[in-house]
Amino acid sequence: MKQRNILPLVGAASALCLPSLVRAEQPNIVYVFPDQLRNCSLHFWNDAPYDTHTRCAADPTFTPAIDAFAAESVVLSEAHSTCPVSSPYRGMMLTGMFPERNGVTLNCMNARPESTLAPDAVCISDVLAAAGYDCAYIGKLHADYPTRNNPQRPGTYVVDGDEVWDAYTPPERRHGFNYWYSYGTFDVHKHPHYWDTEGNRHDIDEWSPKHEVDRAIAYLNNENGVRDTSKPFLMMIGMNPPHAPYSSTEDCMEEDYALYRERSLSELFVRPNADTTMRKSRSAAYYFASVTGVDREFGRLLEALKERGLDRNTIVVFTSDHGETMCSHSLQDPKNSIYRESFNVPFLIRYPEVLRPRVDDLMLSTTDIMPTLLSLAGLGDRIPASVEGRDLSQALRGCAGGERPRSALYIRNLNGKRDSDGMVRGIFPEARGVKTDRYTMEIAIDRKHAVKRILLFDDANDPYQLRPLDAAAHPELMAGLCETLGEELRRSNDIWYRERILAEMIPYEK
Numbered sequence: 001m002k003q004r005n006i007l008p009l010v011g012a013a014s015a016l017c018l019p020s021l022v023r024a025e026q027p028n029i030v031y032v033f034p035d036q037l038r039n040c041s042l043h044f045w046n047d048a049p050y051d052t053h054t055r056c057a058a059d060p061t062f063t064p065a066i067d068a069f070a071a072e073s074v075v076l077s078e079a080h081s082t083c084p085v086s087s088p089y090r091g092m093m094l095t096g097m098f099p100e101r102n103g104v105t106l107n108c109m110n111a112r113p114e115s116t117l118a119p120d121a122v123c124i125s126d127v128l129a130a131a132g133y134d135c136a137y138i139g140k141l142h143a144d145y146p147t148r149n150n151p152q153r154p155g156t157y158v159v160d161g162d163e164v165w166d167a168y169t170p171p172e173r174r175h176g177f178n179y180w181y182s183y184g185t186f187d188v189h190k191h192p193h194y195w196d197t198e199g200n201r202h203d204i205d206e207w208s209p210k211h212e213v214d215r216a217i218a219y220l221n222n223e224n225g226v227r228d229t230s231k232p233f234l235m236m237i238g239m240n241p242p243h244a245p246y247s248s249t250e251d252c253m254e255e256d257y258a259l260y261r262e263r264s265l266s267e268l269f270v271r272p273n274a275d276t277t278m279r280k281s282r283s284a285a286y287y288f289a290s291v292t293g294v295d296r297e298f299g300r301l302l303e304a305l306k307e308r309g310l311d312r313n314t315i316v317v318f319t320s321d322h323g324e325t326m327c328s329h330s331l332q333d334p335k336n337s338i339y340r341e342s343f344n345v346p347f348l349i350r351y352p353e354v355l356r357p358r359v360d361d362l363m364l365s366t367t368d369i370m371p372t373l374l375s376l377a378g379l380g381d382r383i384p385a386s387v388e389g390r391d392l393s394q395a396l397r398g399c400a401g402g403e404r405p406r407s408a409l410y411i412r413n414l415n416g417k418r419d420s421d422g423m424v425r426g427i428f429p430e431a432r433g434v435k436t437d438r439y440t441m442e443i444a445i446d447r448k449h450a451v452k453r454i455l456l457f458d459d460a461n462d463p464y465q466l467r468p469l470d471a472a473a474h475p476e477l478m479a480g481l482c483e484t485l486g487e488e489l490r491r492s493n494d495i496w497y498r499e500r501i502l503a504e505m506i507p508y509e510k
Helices: 063-069 084-093 124-130 206-222 277-306 367-375 395-396 475-491
Strands: 028-032 073-080 136-140 178-184 195-196 201-205 233-238 314-319 347-350 359-367 408-418 424-435 439-445 449-458
Touching: 028 277, 063 277, 063 314, 063 347, 073 408, 084 124, 084 367, 124 136, 124 233, 124 367, 136 206, 178 206, 206 233, 206 277, 277 314, 314 367, 359 367, 359 395, 359 408, 359 449, 408 475, 424 475, 439 475, 449 475
Parallel strands: 028 233, 028 314, 073 359, 136 178, 136 233
Antiparallel strands: 073 347, 178 195, 195 201, 314 347, 408 424, 424 439, 439 449
16 A cells, blocks of 8 residues: 555654644534444554554455555554443544533433433534534434434334333433434444434335445535534544444445455454354454445545535544444454453544644543543533543644653443343443553442452463463552552542552552
8 A cells, every 4th residue: 555644753752843734714624433343453554554553463364445545644553442332432432521421321221210321411413513513423322221212103112022222312412412313222234223313213125334324425515504604613423333243244335245255264353362153253244344435425425525525624523432342352242342452442633734644642532522522623612610621632633742641541341230120220340440651441340339250461472362471470460550450430420439459459649
């Protein structure tokens, strides 16, 4: 791949912050985040200068549009999903707050009434709408507790059955988004459905990323007067693929599957931490096909921006809510773990003439996204007081002295106790951990708050996390990482900090 304008160097003060790289006009913002997309499924990680930042093989995928976009972007090798599951990510990304404050502590479904985006939470779309932006949301939301508010059948859920995950978001819970074409969560990729701004339901027989990009282009074209073209716009697109299911060509496009169907497992699984004896290994070709399909649709969106002259003054982000383990470490759960393939996510951001293309090891966490984007858009003075994340815009600009976090917090919550009606009340904070520039460490507890497991990896010498270190044999290393974890838990006012869980191990006081 031909590289253009790439800065191979990284560090706290690697680049100068040039006044010419600052704009006065408000940019548009396009935020594209397919669900469950492995960072290592982007092909460019095999190429210089990116390869030296992971020292791991990328999956054998075809991602030409994203590869070309990377050459025009700041590519972060150390972006992390603080709580790598769908709903908590969305709550943090939208609000800049940690789960206990934004309301979304667990994946949203009808047995978890306490896990839902707080109506009074201030989201990035609320701030931008108040600043004069036109705001559009397209695709998967999965941040609302399902209630019996079906606009087509009042008094019922949007689906039948006892276990309900999908949800309709009424206008009063859309947080400043004036254009709406969305759903809660629904995993039938070639037969998706959506509710529009007026609450009409649309059942579609088309692969969802293609349909969503078609709708995004229609929004750009202002078909039927859906946006105020005198305003800058925010457009978020939450694609569901490559999220499961990925088991047949009902889940992906046949043309994309054709690129992988003849490959053996040894050709598909190039990373030594993968267990190809798992039944799930047969799904890799379909998963990679979905990644390629997402790449093509993202490329169509980029081309539409360029054709309309919108690319030069638009911040474009390509990322994901969490990764996909895809048989690594013999894990059945594709997400919700601190292993790199779940916790590390792609994060590419392009802002022509403001952000200089490069690969950077800036450690970005989910709560940092909202304040960073607001500041890049020239609205740093409007960052809400409720925000708990960090504004990393100066570091993205390459400014000497811009904040560069030393660690990233990892949290894993499970269901709390169930009441007499079977409803989940509260959370069980099963695990907390940190990622530093060299190490990954997680501590998991049982429900009596005793240590159940410690995971410890030297990522510099074991990039595939195949050789866990014995924590007891490295007391000084563990003490340092526990101190770092304590700092992160104190900063986030986490339940572990408030209840002083494992205070004998984790120094919570300054």
